[in-house]
Amino acid sequence: MLALLMTRSGLTKAHVYASVHGYRRAFEQSGQTAALDKMFERDKAELRDLGLTLETFDDPSAPGDNQLTRYRIPNTASPFPAGTTLDADEVLLLSLAAAVWREGSLSGESRRGLMKLRSLGVEVGEERAALVPRWRSRDAAFEPLAAAIDTGRIVEFRYLRPGDDAARLRHVEPLALVRHEGRWLLGAYDLDREDERTFLLSRVLGGIRKGGPIDEERATVAAREDQAERFLRRLQEFATQNSALLDVRPGGDAEQRLAKRGTLTAAAPTSWGRVELHYTDLDLLADELAAFGPEVRVVGPTELHDAVVSRLRRALENHGSDA
Structure with a gap:
């Protein structure tokens, strides 16, 4: 990120591989660029996830040659709204909140959040950050369901309801994971019943199998709305009725x-x-x-x-x- 922010004319992949420490070291060890190309594509996607604008433009002398394509981040780009400032204590609180999650639980979101905080240039002392508590989900279904939500994939799993003699197979489009009354639940669109349902993670038996992409229209709505907040609100409204x-x-x-x-x-x-x-x-x-x-x-x-x-x-x- 810093390398692409500091350049005016942009950097080719070769320049990035030669100048950025992680790439340079990998190239010196293997001498191959195929693995570096995969790293570069992954890192570009992560920069975009951070909300940064990544500009690309061809070399005028060789248009269409992707080996000479130049990349840069305009110095006006920021993952935060204009005028956002945080002091050290505020960054500490946000850093602790992101670091609470471990062992896969929301690791992608928390990692991107921490990178955004560091982009503001405010550092948190290690001696204070070391006091972070740990909060992990004990439900085995949490991590694969979180990954399915991130990638917009249909999932199927066996679900045992109270009173049933055996677990039933459910096919759903996962939309949100929420914590309600001390328990984790999945908010999803049930494809078999054609309705939105919530599923208690502790009642999910066995593994989670991923399928194809979720309905395009529902995916668009899901990306536009805060699904977790919506399902929590529905649970709270249901609770008031009982x-x-x-x-x-x-x-x-x-x-x-x-x-x-x-x-x-x-x-x-x-x-x-x-x-x-x-x-x-x-x-x-x-x-x-x-x-x-x-x-x-x-x-x-x-x-x-x-x-x-x-x-x-x-x-x-x-x-x-x-x-």
């Missing part, structure tokens, strides 16, 4: 945890605390409430009450007198 009323034992773990997510009202008739909270997935909430054992009683809805009772009875059947 509420659970719970009685929780005073001072217990259930009261401490559930009251933070809902509304703790006046004491129930039994002197227990009463909590109202919203949810998006009845089965997930039933799993959670059953784990609290006698600390929670479900007042409503009936479907949630029955689902929790069913889980407690199954635990009793599986463990007998040890339950």
